[in-house]
Each structure stands twice: as C-alpha cells, then as structure tokens.
Amino acid sequence: xxxxPVAVVGIGQTKHVAAxxxxxxxxxVREAARRALDDAELTWADIDAVVIGKAPDFFEGVMMPELYxxxxxxxxxxxxxxxxxxxxxxxxxxxxAANLVAASVHGTVLTLAFEKQSESNxxxxxxxxxPFQQPLLAGAxxxxxxxxxxxxxxxxxxxxxxxxxxxxxxxxxxKNPYAHLHEHDITLEKVQASPMLWDPIRYSETxxxxxxxxxMVLTDRAGAARAPRPPAWMLGGAMRSEPTLFAGKDAVSPxxxxxxxxxxxxxxxxxxxxxDIDAVEMYVPFSWYEPMWLENLGFAAEGExxxxxxxxxxxxxxDLPVNMSGGVLSTNPIGAxxxxxxxxxxxxVRGQAGEHQVERARKVLGHAYGGGSQFFSMWLxxxxxxxx
Amino acid sequence: MNREIAxxxxxxxxxxxTSEELSEVEMLMPVLHDVLGQTGxxxxxxxxxxxxxxxxxxxxxxxxxxALDGVGAWPPISESHVEMDGAWALYEAWTKLxxxxxxxxxxxxxxxxxxxxxxDVLTRQLDPYYVAPLWPDSVALAALQAQAxxxxxxxxxxxxxxxAARSRADATANSHAQLRGPVPHGEYVVRPLRTGDCPPIGDxxxxxxxxxxxxxxxLCARPAWIRGVDHRIEAHSLGVRDLTDSxxxxxxxxxxxxxxxxxxxxxxxxxxxxxxxVLRKALKLDDGVRVNPSGGALAxxxxxxxxxxxxxxAAARVHRGESDRALAHxxxxxxxxxxxxxxxxxxxx
Numbered sequence: 243x244x245x246x247p248v249a250v251v252g253i254g255q256t257k258h259v260a261a262x263x264x265x266x267x268x269x270x271v272r273e274a275a276r277r278a279l280d281d282a283e284l285t286w287a288d289i290d291a292v293v294i295g296k297a298p299d300f301f302e303g304v305m306m307p308e309l310y311x312x313x314x315x316x317x318x319x320x321x322x323x324x325x326x327x328x329x330x331x332x333x334x335x336x337x338x339a340a341n342l343v344a345a346s347v348h349g350t351v352l353t354l355a356f357e358k359q360s361e362s363n364x365x366x367x368x369x370x371x372x373p374f375q376q377p378l379l380a381g382a383x384x385x386x387x388x389x390x391x392x393x394x395x396x397x398x399x400x401x402x403x404x405x406x407x408x409x410x411x412x413x414x415x416x417k418n419p420y421a422h423l424h425e426h427d428i429t430l431e432k433v434q435a436s437p438m439l440w441d442p443i444r445y446s447e448t449x450x451x452x453x454x455x456x457x458m459v460l461t462d463r464a465g466a467a468r469a470p471r472p473p474a475w476m477l478g479g480a481m482r483s484e485p486t487l488f489a490g491k492d493a494v495s496p497x498x499x500x501x502x503x504x505x506x507x508x509x510x511x512x513x514x515x516x517x518d519i520d521a522v523e524m525y526v527p528f529s530w531y532e533p534m535w536l537e538n539l540g541f542a543a544e545g546e547x548x549x550x551x552x553x554x555x556x557x558x559x560x561d562l563p564v565n566m567s568g569g570v571l572s573t574n575p576i577g578a579x580x581x582x583x584x585x586x587x588x589x590x591v592r593g594q595a596g597e598h599q600v601e602r603a604r605k606v607l608g609h610a611y612g613g614g615s616q617f618f619s620m621w622l623x624x625x626x627x628x629x630x
Numbered sequence: 631m632n633r634e635i636a637x638x639x640x641x642x643x644x645x646x647x648t649s650e651e652l653s654e655v656e657m658l659m660p661v662l663h664d665v666l667g668q669t670g671x672x673x674x675x676x677x678x679x680x681x682x683x684x685x686x687x688x689x690x691x692x693x694x695x696x697a698l699d700g701v702g703a704w705p706p707i708s709e710s711h712v713e714m715d716g717a718w719a720l721y722e723a724w725t726k727l728x729x730x731x732x733x734x735x736x737x738x739x740x741x742x743x744x745x746x747x748x749x750d751v752l753t754r755q756l757d758p759y760y761v762a763p764l765w766p767d768s769v770a771l772a773a774l775q776a777q778a779x780x781x782x783x784x785x786x787x788x789x790x791x792x793x794a795a796r797s798r799a800d801a802t803a804n805s806h807a808q809l810r811g812p813v814p815h816g817e818y819v820v821r822p823l824r825t826g827d828c829p830p831i832g833d834x835x836x837x838x839x840x841x842x843x844x845x846x847x848x849l850c851a852r853p854a855w856i857r858g859v860d861h862r863i864e865a866h867s868l869g870v871r872d873l874t875d876s877x878x879x880x881x882x883x884x885x886x887x888x889x890x891x892x893x894x895x896x897x898x899x900x901x902x903x904x905x906x907x908v909l910r911k912a913l914k915l916d917d918g919v920r921v922n923p924s925g926g927a928l929a930x931x932x933x934x935x936x937x938x939x940x941x942x943x944a945a946a947r948v949h950r951g952e953s954d955r956a957l958a959h960x961x962x963x964x965x966x967x968x969x970x971x972x973x974x975x976x977x978x979x
Binding site: 245266267297298299300301302303304305306307309310311312313317318319320321322323324325326327328334337338341342344345346347367368480481482483484485486488496497498501502505613614616617 | 679684685686691692694695696698699702703704705706707708709710711712713714718721722725726728729730731751752754755756757758759762860861862863864865866867877878881962963964967968
C-alpha cells in the first residue's frame with residue numbers, strides 16, 4: 243500500500259491589511275480561493291472537496307462560519323471540512339486536505355484558511371475570562387514573554403537578537419507585495435527604540451493583527467501532470483500535540499515540536515536539516531521565536547540558535563534563509579498564518595516567490611504552532627516529487 | 631487504496647440537562663477511559679486522535695485545548711480537531727487511517743449546552759450579515775421546514791407526534807438517554823412543532839475507537855467495518871433550498887454505498903421529528919428498516935456529539951450482533967444543511 247503523492251498546483255492570498263472593510267468574510271475568502279484556482283488554471287468544477295481552517299470563531303463572532311461560507315467557496319454539493327487547532331490551524335488544515343489526496347479519497351482539493359481580525363479585538367479574544375485563566379495575562383504576548391526570558395537565560399543570548407529578527411523580517415516584507423506591514427523607513431535603531439510591551443518583547447518585535455486569507459489547490463499525480471506551472475511536492479507532513487501546562491513541560495523547546503520535525507524529516511529522508519533544507523518559513527509571532535525554533539527544529543544545537551541569527555545566516559541572502567515572506571511578524575491573520583507559511587514554502591520550491599525568492603530553493607520547510615506552544619504542524623515541500 | 635477500517639469501541643456519557651458541577655474534561659474523562667478499557671489500549675498505543683467541539687457552546691476561545699488534558703497527551707501525540715460534530719472528526723480520522731500513517735484512532739466529541747441559551751447561541755451560526763441580526767432560532771427554522779413538509783403533504787402533526795412517541799419509547803432501553811418513556815407531546819413551541827417534536831437540550835460526550843485490518847479483529851470480537859463514509863453540504867440560505875428534501879444526504883449516501891444493498895438499521899441524526907421525515911425520504915428507508923433504536927436525537931441531543939453518537943450506536947448494534955448492515959447519519963447547520971452518511975457492516979455470522 244503506498245500513499246498517493248500530493249502536489250501544490252495553485253496558491254492564492256489576499257493583500258493582508260489591518261482591516262478589509264471593502265469585503266465581507268465571504269468576499270475575503272473567495273478572493274484568495276479565486277487566485278489559487280487562477281494560479282492552477284482550474285475552475286470551481288474541478289474541485290472535489292473544500293477544507294477550511296481558522297482560529298477561534300469569536301474573532302469574527304460567527305459560529306462555525308464554514309456553513310455560511312459554503313456558497314462563496316463553491317462547496318455546495320461537495321464535502322466541506324472545518325479544522326481548528328489553535329494557531330497551528332493553517333498548517334493543520336493543509337495537512338488534513340493533503341490526507342484526502344494521499345488517501346485517494348479525492349483527486350483535487352481546495353484548502354483555505356482565513357481570519358478577519360478587524361471584526362473584533364484579537365488580543366482580548368485570546369485573553370480567557372475568569373475562571374478559565376488566572377487574571378494575569380493580556381493576549382498572547384503576556385503568555386509567551388516568560389518563555390522568551392527563560393530562553394535568554396538558558397542560552398545566554400545577548401538581548402539584541404530579538405531586534406535583529408524583527409529588522410530582518412520587516413525588510414523581507416518589503417519584497418512581498420501581499421505582506422501586511424510595509425515599513426519603508428525601518429531601521430534597527432527604530433526597532434530597538436520601540437516601546438516595551440511585555441518585557442523583553444518590544445512593540446516592533448510583535449506580530450500585527452491582520453485581515454487575510456490564503457488558499458492552495460492540492461492534487462494527485464495526475465493533477466500535477468496537467469498543471470500549467472511547476473508544482474511543489476509534499477515530501478513529509480506531521481502534527482503533534484501536548485498538554486498546555488504540566489510539570490516537566492519544556493515551554494522553551496517543547497517535545498511536541500521536536501517530535502513533529504523528526505517525523506517530517508523521517509518521511510522526507512532528511513538526515514541533517516541544516517544541510518538538506520534550503521530555507522524555512524516558520525511561525526515567529528514574537529521575534530525571539532526564530533532562534534528558539536531554529537533549535538527546536540534541529541537547525542542548531544540547543545543554546546546555539548541565536549548565533550545563526552546574529553551571524554546573518556537567516557537573512558534572505560544567508561545560508562539558511564528564514565521567513566523570506568516577512569513572516570508572521572509582518573502579516574498575521576491568525577487562522578491563516580500557518581497556511582501562509584506552508585504556501586510560502588511551496589512558492590519558494592516552485593520558483594514563484596518573486597522578489598523574495600531564494601535561489602536554488604529545492605526543499606523548504608513550512609512550520610506552524612499554536613496554543614501554549616503545544617500544537618505543531620509542519621510540512622516539507624520539494625521541487626521534485628517524493629519518488630524522484 | 632482499500633484499507634478496511636472499523637469502529638471497535640464506543641462509549642457515551644449519561645446525557646443530562648445540566649452538568650454544571652463538571653468541567654468539559656471531567657465530563658469527557660470517563661468516556662475516554664471506557665473506550666480505552668474496552669480495547670485494552672493505552673493513550674500511547676493510539677496512532678491518531680481527533681476531536682470535535684465548538685467554542686461557542688463553551689463560551690470561550692480554544693476550549694478544546696483543555697479537553698486535551700483528559701486524553702493525557704504525553705508523550706506528545708499525533709492529534710487534530712474539527713470545529714464540527716464529532717462525526718466529522720471520525721471522518722478525518724478515517725482518512726488518516728486510510729493513508730496508512732496510523733492503525734488506530736481515538737475520536738471524541740463533547741458539548742455542554744447548559745451554560746447558555748442554546749436557541750440563541752445557534753443563531754450565531756447563520757449568515758452574519760443578512761440572517762443572524764434577526765436572531766431566528768433553531769426551533770423557528772425547523773418549524774419552517776416542518777410546515778413546508780405538511781404543506782407538501784409529506785407528513786402531518788399526528789405523524790410527527792408518532793415519531794416522537796416511538797423515539798422515546800425506544801429510548802427506555804437506552805440508559806444514557808435524557809428523555810425516556812412516555813413524554814407529553816406538549817404545547818406548540820413554534821407552530822407546528824410542539825415540545826415533543828423538539829430535542830431535549832443537554833450536555834454529553836462520546837468517544838469511538840477506530841482500527842484498521844487485523845488490528846480491528848484483535849481489538850473487537852465483531853468489528854463494525856466502515857464500508858463507506860461521505861459527507862456533503864448544501865447552500866446556506868434557506869431561501870434557495872427545498873426544505874422538504876435533503877439532496878446532500880442522498881448524495882452522501884450514494885457515495886458511501888448505502889444504496890448498493892438494503893440496511894437493516896439506521897441511526898439518523900434528526901433533532902426534530904419533521905427532520906426524520908426528510909431523512910427517511912432522502913435515504914429511501916422503508917418500514918423494514920429499524921430507525922433510531924437508541925431513541926435518536928429526540929431522546930438525547932448533546933450538540934457536537936449527537937452525530938458521533940449515531941455512528942457509535944449503529945456500530946454498537948453491529949458489535950452486539952443486532953445488526954449486519956447499518957446506516958449512520960450526522961447533520962450540522964440549520965435545517966439539515968450539512969450531512970454525513972456512514973455504512974457499517976459486521977462480518978457474516
């Protein structure tokens with residue numbers, strides 16, 4: 243028994259902005275879906291099933307919005323699945339869709355993730371009311387800042403590393419027409435002078451709140467053969483979860499992240515990720531998560547990740563470019579952020595990333611995480627099919 | 631790719647009007663222990679875990695993350711979640727097993743309707759621009775559907791009352807059911823639907839274990855093999871649908887192979903009596919088919935779990951040798967907008 247290979251043949255996203263007041267939720271998702279279909283030169287009739295993902299329904303105030311979105315996404319008469327795995331959901335959604343193709347249940351699947359955060363206030367949406375959480379936290383930054391401080395203490399990283407990540411990602415975003423933040427006058431000094439929000443995380447080291455959607459068309463070998471543009475091939479994909487809080491949890495480098503990466507590398511035959519993988523789109527909502535995930539994903543030894551960042555290895559022209567698109571630090575429609583990572587990885591191996599294209603990007607990792615650093619989803623895509 | 635996959639264990643809570651003394655995790659834990667105990671499996675033996683629930687019932691974001699504590703996800707597990715009824719979590723797990731990446735799966739879902747006014751909460755499911763601002767509640771929308779059926783000559787009020795009475799009479803044999811035995815048919819809630827035509831509002835949870843091939847035979851004396859499962863969605867706007875029919879159910883049943891041979895049992899997720907009429911028609915069920923021997927959603931309707939319970943009840947009848955070929959159905963959305971059909975079979979006796 244062998245799995246059907248999965249190819250990405252269409253990618254579409256909206257221009258991510260703070261508030262898309264010109265479109266409804268249906269209009270927003272349809273825009274991304276339409277662009278993915280156009281990229282694949284397919285029509286709605288070519289799609290067998292739709293798999294949609296987003297983060298908490300409270301962000302838009304619509305319960306299970308996929309019911310209302312069935313028409314806009316051409317899903318009437320078709321199977322439609324709705325995934326929700328917290329911040330990792332964009333990645334998980336793509337993996338659920340990929341499984342439908344891999345299991346030969348469907349030939350061609352449209353997968354899409356979105357968030358229209360201007361409909362509410364995401365920070366307070368993420369701050370659970372008493373009695374579900376202690377009244378200490380305001381938004382995700384309050385939750386993650388202590389873990390960043392733990393990393394700094396553990397690794398001895400100089401406190402400037404976070405600002406280097408933010409400065410890099412915001413400059414990369416200038417080369418990505420879909421990125422939300424286009425700060426043409428960005429300087430390292432400005433990042434370092436921005437207000438402290440959750441010590442040690444400064445304002446310029448946090449993600450924005452965006453309206454946006456991202457869609458992909460996934461298909462089987464036969465579909466890939468008909469594709470008008472080079473496909474990206476899925477070489478490995480996995481999800482891992484662990485509880486939010488428990489004695490012995492390593493919040494800095496969670497075991498679930500390590501296990502998830504190891505599973506992907508095993509499937510893809512990656513022996514040394516630092517050598518075998520050409521670039522990474524990883525989920526970095528707060529700058530310091532770049533060095534933290536470099537270690538968690540096996541690109542650097544424990545305590546050494548910040549040295550790659552400091553040495554410029556993760557720059558667009560570095561040896562291991564990270565977040566070529568500008569990353570979550572430049573664009574964050576939460577439910578879509580994971581899928582944007584997966585889609586950007588696919589764009590790179592298809593050679594269609596435009597100004598932020600990495601030369602000779604043959605194997606690129608897409609990574610997403612969510613909850614209290616507990617849900618992980620990743621895929622590795624390549625320019626050549628898995629059996630090649 | 632033809633991989634045989636079966637439901638090998640099923641468990642559910644006693645469904646009750648309120649479970650305010652229990653958290654979701656506390657409600658779920660006994661059910662998880664029950665299915666694991668039936669198979670002798672431990673969490674670490676499970677290849678994939680998938681759940682279904684809704685933040686809108688819990689009233690807080692990421693409500694499913696704490697439920698994960700009940701699973702004991704350590705060492706880390708391969709896991710996913712759908713913001714849908716657990717029947718769709720089972721569908722995702724089924725596709726995962728089909729790929730060969732896992733041989734066993736734990737599927738669970740839960741819903742606590744008691745913390746909020748459910749009829750109001752479900753209005754938040756509707757088109758947020760044109761319909762939700764009017765707050766048309768779930769009973770009112772089902773009443774539109776019931777009236778359309780009566781107008782079309784497909785049913786009448788006494789026939790609906792008979793569906794209610796049969797369901798609650800059957801539920802006397804189901805210790806988990808919330809409404810059992812003689813229940814007064816009551817006054818109109820929204821004409822033509824009376825209290826008895828509506829499901830009870832309640833809290834509950836359910837869990838199922840799936841296994842592939844020989845693994846299933848080792849874990850269960852008579853596995854309920856999933857011969858087919860498919861789901862389809864219809865347009866959202868009620869104004870563009872024929873509410874007396876369910877083309878999505880019929881299509882899902884066709885794709886699941888339900889019409890290839892007759893079934894002996896059908897567990898239908900019909901929260902309202904009138905919806906059983908629609909589903910019987912769409913599924914072409916004749917009087918020889920035993921419909922909702924568990925009492926169905928009219929006896930217990932924990933939102934987000936009631937669909938998975940239909941699959942579990944159908945599978946349990948196959949396990950017990952009370953059915954050889956059963957159909958299970960789950961629904962979501964207003965007036966049966968989205969429907970899933972599974973066909974389960976036991977090995978020949």
